[in-house]
Amino acid sequence: MNNAEELLRSSSWGRALTDDEMKRALAGTIERSFSAGAFICMKGEPVDAWMGIIDGLGKMASHWTTGKTTSLTGISSGGWFGEGSLLKNEPRRYDVMALRDTRVAFMSRSTFHWLLDHSIPFNRFIIAQINERLGQFIGMMENERMLDTDARIARGLAALFNPVLYPGTNRLLQISQEELGYLAGVSRQRANQALKVLEDAGLVKSEYGGILVVDLDGLRRFGE
16 A cells, blocks of 8 residues: 555545545544554553554554563554544553554544544444454454464464455565564564464465465464
8 A cells, every 4th residue: 555545545434435524534644654663552642543554564562561561463554443442531551563664544533533423334344343353352362371372373364364454464474473473472483483383284385575375264273
């Protein structure tokens, strides 16, 4: 994607907006760039925007004062996040960090709520988005308690292909072993070991600049 306007116009909810609604959405959206390792948003700060990844990769996590980090999920190009925080009047409860150079669209709180008040398709999208996110987190909790590291990494990769949350994901994931380790909360070496297991199982294939997903259904079932 080239810019914030393209992200809005290509999103399923954006394609359903009227011309006037799209003009309002574009007027209330800005684009910002983040270097790898920078925080896109931080736990405890006021919530004033809905965000979408134009290009890049983010990690949603919670960093505790004890030094412990809990990885929640990755957010790839085309994915929107933060709608739950905008619907609640409280500080943000998680961090989002750019794992590589990343461009993000920021839709203002007032524009987000205006669309909720005026667009039925936008409302339906937000309901579906929240439902998918809830299902994702329930699945992650189950995986964390019941699966080994190889299976968790398999499910983590598969989760990046959720058609509602990450509609722009390509079968050739432009993700490094280090980035995959960050998403899974393991070292690069451990992520590499898991990828070899998954490659031997015929589920993925290491390619230059990324990971080719050969069998998505197999990734989703790995470890059962």
